[in-house]
Amino acid sequence: MGKVSLPPRVLIDGDDHPHIRKDLFECYGxxxxxxxxxxxxxxEGGLPGWAQRCCAFxxxxxxxxxxxPLPFSINLETVPCLDGIQKDLDLSFVGLISNRDRIRVVNFLRTVQDIRFEGWVYAELTDRRSKLALGTFSILKEKMKGDPRISESERGLKLSYHEYFNLLGRSKMALSVPGSGFDTLRYWEIVAAKALMISPKPFIVIPNNFEHKKHTLFCRSDFRDVPDLVRLYSRDDTAREQFxxxxxxxxxxxxxCEKRAMQFLEICQKNI
Structure with missing residues (x-):
């Protein structure tokens, strides 16, 4: 018997890290x-970016x-109706403690007195206490104590899907802070909830991405300019609503989701 001819196969890698799985690509043809x-x-990137790409591939x-690239997208059928919700918050952010920058940003924004900010981070019960620690010494201290799991009292509040969108609906602006990777569902959900998104400039490739001061506001990677952006656009309803x-x-x-599927199929049709 002759060999069975298999249809073309593709790999969809949804991991949070940038590592290219060359082994899988070659192993399965x-x-x-x-x-x-x-x-x-x-x-982009100059020599460092060139070296990084060579290492990756x-x-x-x-x-x-x-x-x-194939980033996340939004399923609009899952987005609840937010019409009629009063926008009584200038800025909001709620997220899992998958990145310590999220803890730092929330702590920083809570010290800003003249903006209406509501936000916090939460943990899963499987997370370890070192995830809550900031600074090398504090992390090592938790590790030396055995790094126990986070207790229920330390976990923080995890909103339901509808509670989360209700928070976005109340927000004039909402912050997107990278987690384990840059691409989060929040990046798309904020826009779907019709809040003005503030986010660091993406360090991943997003085809047809949002543009700064046309669709969104790209802030500094340390988020220190966020209060000034919020002060400006919380008062300028016309500019904010235009964005x-x-x-x-x-x-x-x-x-x-439909557009992302079409983009996926178009690439396959052109290249297979």
């Missing part, structure tokens, strides 16, 4: 590689040419 946390673009230019409407239209055009 895959035709295309789709990467959610795609951090490698030939057009192992000098394999063919693999690079067959690898495409919000433009971002929502852009979301409908490029970043719904």
């Amino acid at each position: 895959l035709s295309l590689y789709f990467k959610r946390e795609y951090q490698f673009a030939w057009c 192992g000098w394999d230019r063919e693999l690079y040419q067959r690898t495409y 919000v409407d433009a971002a929502y239209d852009h979301l409908l055009r490029y970043h719904t």
Whole structure:
């Protein structure tokens, strides 16, 4: 009997890290590689970016040419109706403690007296106490004590899906803080909830991404300019709502689940 001819296969890598699984690509004879946390673009980065790409793809230019970004998108059918909710908050953020920057940002924003901020972080019961620690010494101290699991009292409040969207609906602006990777559902949910998103500039490749001061506000990576941005745009309803409407239209055009599926299929049709 002759060999059975298999249809083309592709890899969809949804992990939070930028590592390229060259081993899987070669082992299974895959035709295309789709990467959610795609951090490698030939057009930017200079020598450090060039070196990073070479390490990621192992000098394999063919693999690079067959690898495409595929970030999250939004399923609008799951977004509850938020019409009529009073926007009584200037800024909000709630997130899992998957990145210590989230703890730092919340602590910092709580010290700002002249903006209406509501936000906190929460943990899963499987998380260890070192995740709550800030600074090398504090982390090592928890590790030396055996790094016990976070207690129920330390966990913080995890909102239900509808409670979370209700918070976004109350917010003039909402913050997107990277977690284990950059791409989070929050990045798309904020826009779907028609709040003005404030986020660090993405360090991953997002085709047809939102643009600064057209759809969203890209802040500094240390978030220190966020209070000034909030003060400005919480008072300027016209500019803020213009960004919000433009971002929502852009979301409908490029970043719904249906649009992402079409982009995926178009790449497959062109390259297989």
